Amino acid sequence: MLLEDGSEPGPVYFDVGSGANVPSSTEWHAYDGRFGRPKAALLRGAYACGWRGAAEYPLDWTVLDDRTPLYEADVDLAGPIADYQAHLTVVRDAAVPLPEPLTALLTALTENLETAGVKDPLVALKALADLRHLIAEVGAEAALAVQVGRIPVEMVATALGTSEAAARRYVNSYRHP
Structure with a gap:
């Protein structure tokens, strides 16, 4: 997930009131611009190992409702998911096979x-x-x-x-x- 300037933002923190635990997320759908959160401009495949897909998939905010959470919107994730699955295939193929x-x-x-x-x-x-x-x-x-x-x-x-x-x-x- 990338912002308009091409940067990958840090986690989004959710204000749930007072307390020591402040929940956060780096899930793509948290970056919907609501409640002061950063607004995603592009999606791309990513993995915890640090891999980031080369392809970028724009989010068309002219057809997305700013008031609707991204996880409820009709966002096509086929591209980033396919890139992620291709990466996992490469990783699996390079791993040591078990006898x-x-x-x-x-x-x-x-x-x-x-x-x-x-x-x-x-x-x-x-x-x-x-x-x-x-x-x-x-x-x-x-x-x-x-x-x-x-x-x-x-x-x-x-x-x-x-x-x-x-x-x-x-x-x-x-x-x-």
């Missing part, structure tokens, strides 16, 4: 845990506790191997399909829980 036996094991584990969660929640919780221990142990070993092997954070981010900052936090979370 088929591991994918099958994770799928079976998910199904078994979901079934246990319904039929016997205590069994599901015990399995999850054991799994949490296993994840911490194997995660620490893998994170150490990444750091000792001096695998660049760019490579880790690509392999995980995430941003460099997120990859760094992810690896560090196993090294320093």
Whole structure:
């Protein structure tokens, strides 16, 4: 989402009265110009990793009602959504593929845990506790191997399909829980 001057604004804060918690949003529809908020001029695909789509899609305010919230307006989001989905495809294709036996094991584990969660929640919780221990142990070993092997954070981010900052936090979370 871009403003008329081409800049990407910061979050919109919502005045809900007094209190320590001031809700905010960076959702595209919050930038509708109402209540002193910035008014969007262009839409574009974006992702939390920092990616921003190259294509820009203008909002035609001559056909949009200034009094209607953008989320209620008939705004065509097909372009930004298609750009976002194309980006996710590129990210997924660049990520490290899991071997088929591991994918099958994770799928079976998910199904078994979901079934246990319904039929016997205590069994599901015990399995999850054991799994949490296993994840911490194997995660620490893998994170150490990444750091000792001096695998660049760019490579880790690509392999995980995430941003460099997120990859760094992810690896560090196993090294320093």
